[in-house]
Amino acid sequence: MPVPFGFSVGDFIAIASLVYEIIRVIDERHGAGAEYQSCVSTLRSLHSCISAIKECLRLAQDVPNLELHEVALINGLRYEIGFCRNLLNEFLDSTYKYTASLLPSSKAQAFKAQAALSDVPIGKASTKRLEKTWKKLSWAVFRKEDVRKLERDLQSHLKALHLYLSSLELLSLFRLAKRTAEAELSIRNTEVTTMNILNSLQPVLSVLATLPPQVGDKINKSQPVFFEDALGRSIELPREFCVSKEGLPGHDKVVKNQYHLEDPAGTTIISADAWHLKVTAGATIAMTLLFQLAAEAIGSTSQICPKCNTVNIKPDSQQGMTKWYVTLCPYYTLR
Structure with missing residues (x-):
C-alpha cells in the first residue's frame, strides 16, 4: 500500500x-x-x-x-x-x-x-x-x-x-x-x-491432414468450391452457396440431362444423393455436356470434339445422343 x-x-x-x-x-x-x-x-x-x-x-x-x-x-x-x-x-x-x-x-x-x-x-x-x-x-x-x-x-x-x-x-x-x-x-x-x-498441436494438425474430405470439410469451411465449365474456365463459390444442387444456376438443365457435374479425379457423375459428400470445401467440380446431334450426323465416322477439334475415333449413338471418348482431351461427355 x-x-x-x-x-x-x-x-x-x-x-x-x-x-x-x-x-x-x-x-x-x-x-x-x-x-x-x-x-x-x-x-x-x-x-x-x-x-x-x-x-x-x-x-x-x-x-x-x-x-x-x-x-x-x-x-x-x-x-x-x-x-x-x-x-x-x-x-x-x-x-x-x-x-x-x-x-x-x-x-x-x-x-x-x-x-x-x-x-x-x-x-x-x-x-x-x-x-x-x-x-x-x-x-x-x-x-x-x-x-x-x-x-x-x-x-x-x-x-x-x-x-x-x-x-x-x-x-x-x-x-x-x-x-x-x-x-x-x-x-x-x-x-x-x-x-x-x-x-x-503438431500431432493434432497431422491427424487433421489425414481426415477424409467430408470430415475435413466440417472442420474447415472457409475454403471455396471450384467449378470448371466445359471450356476449362474456373469460378470460385463460397461453400455456403453450394450446399445443394437446387441452389445452382442451370439446375433444370441437369435434371434434363443436358449436362452433368462430375469429379475430375474419378470421372464420376455427382448425383443429388452424393452431393454433400463430393461438394466439399476446396473441392473442384467439372461440367460435362451431352449434345443432341442431327439425324444425318448420327453414325458418321468424322465427328469432331467441340472443344479441342479432335476427330472422334469411336462414335457410339444411342437414342439420338452421342458420347465422346477423346482420350487426349480433358473434355469428354457422360450420359
Missing part, C-alpha cells in the same frame, strides 16, 4: 510561494540588487529542487511496497523541507517589520518618526525622499546580516536535499530496471509457453 509522506500538493505550493515572495522582496529593495544576488540564486535553486522533489514523491506514492532505505530517504526529505520552510517563514516574518512597502501602517509610522526628527516641512517630495531613505537604511543596517544568515542556513539544507533527491532518483532507476528485467523474463516465459503449445 502507498506510504503517506506527510506532504500534500498544497504544502509544496506554500513553500514555492514563500520562495517567490522572498525573492520578490529582495529584488524590489532599492540599492540591494547586486549585493543580494547570491541569496536570490540560492532561493531559485531551492525552488527548482522542491519542484523535483514533489514529482519524485508523487511517483513514489504509486509504488505498492517501498524498501526501508527508500522510506528513510523520504523521511530525510521531509525533515529538510520542513526545516527550510521554517527558515523562510521566520525570515519573511522578520522582514515585514523592516520593509515599509510590505506593511503600510509601519511605513506611515516610520515616515512620521523621520519627519518629527527633521526641521524641514513634510511635503510630497520630502515624503518620497524619506521613504527611499528608510528603505535603504532598513536593508543596509537591519537586513544585510539576516539575508546572509538565511543564505548560509539554506545552503547546508539545500545540499542535503540534493543528496536525498539524487539517491531517490537513483533508486527509482534501479526499480525501473528491475521492472524491465521482470517484464523481459515474463515475455520469454510466454514465448516458451507458446512454443510448447504449438509443439503439442
Whole structure:
C-alpha cells in the first residue's frame, strides 16, 4: 500500500510561494540588487529542487511496497523541507517589520518618526525622499546580516536535499530496471509457453491432414468450391452457396440431362444423393455436356470434339445422343 509522506500538493505550493515572495522582496529593495544576488540564486535553486522533489514523491506514492532505505530517504526529505520552510517563514516574518512597502501602517509610522526628527516641512517630495531613505537604511543596517544568515542556513539544507533527491532518483532507476528485467523474463516465459503449445498441436494438425474430405470439410469451411465449365474456365463459390444442387444456376438443365457435374479425379457423375459428400470445401467440380446431334450426323465416322477439334475415333449413338471418348482431351461427355 502507498506510504503517506506527510506532504500534500498544497504544502509544496506554500513553500514555492514563500520562495517567490522572498525573492520578490529582495529584488524590489532599492540599492540591494547586486549585493543580494547570491541569496536570490540560492532561493531559485531551492525552488527548482522542491519542484523535483514533489514529482519524485508523487511517483513514489504509486509504488505498492517501498524498501526501508527508500522510506528513510523520504523521511530525510521531509525533515529538510520542513526545516527550510521554517527558515523562510521566520525570515519573511522578520522582514515585514523592516520593509515599509510590505506593511503600510509601519511605513506611515516610520515616515512620521523621520519627519518629527527633521526641521524641514513634510511635503510630497520630502515624503518620497524619506521613504527611499528608510528603505535603504532598513536593508543596509537591519537586513544585510539576516539575508546572509538565511543564505548560509539554506545552503547546508539545500545540499542535503540534493543528496536525498539524487539517491531517490537513483533508486527509482534501479526499480525501473528491475521492472524491465521482470517484464523481459515474463515475455520469454510466454514465448516458451507458446512454443510448447504449438509443439503439442503438431500431432493434432497431422491427424487433421489425414481426415477424409467430408470430415475435413466440417472442420474447415472457409475454403471455396471450384467449378470448371466445359471450356476449362474456373469460378470460385463460397461453400455456403453450394450446399445443394437446387441452389445452382442451370439446375433444370441437369435434371434434363443436358449436362452433368462430375469429379475430375474419378470421372464420376455427382448425383443429388452424393452431393454433400463430393461438394466439399476446396473441392473442384467439372461440367460435362451431352449434345443432341442431327439425324444425318448420327453414325458418321468424322465427328469432331467441340472443344479441342479432335476427330472422334469411336462414335457410339444411342437414342439420338452421342458420347465422346477423346482420350487426349480433358473434355469428354457422360450420359
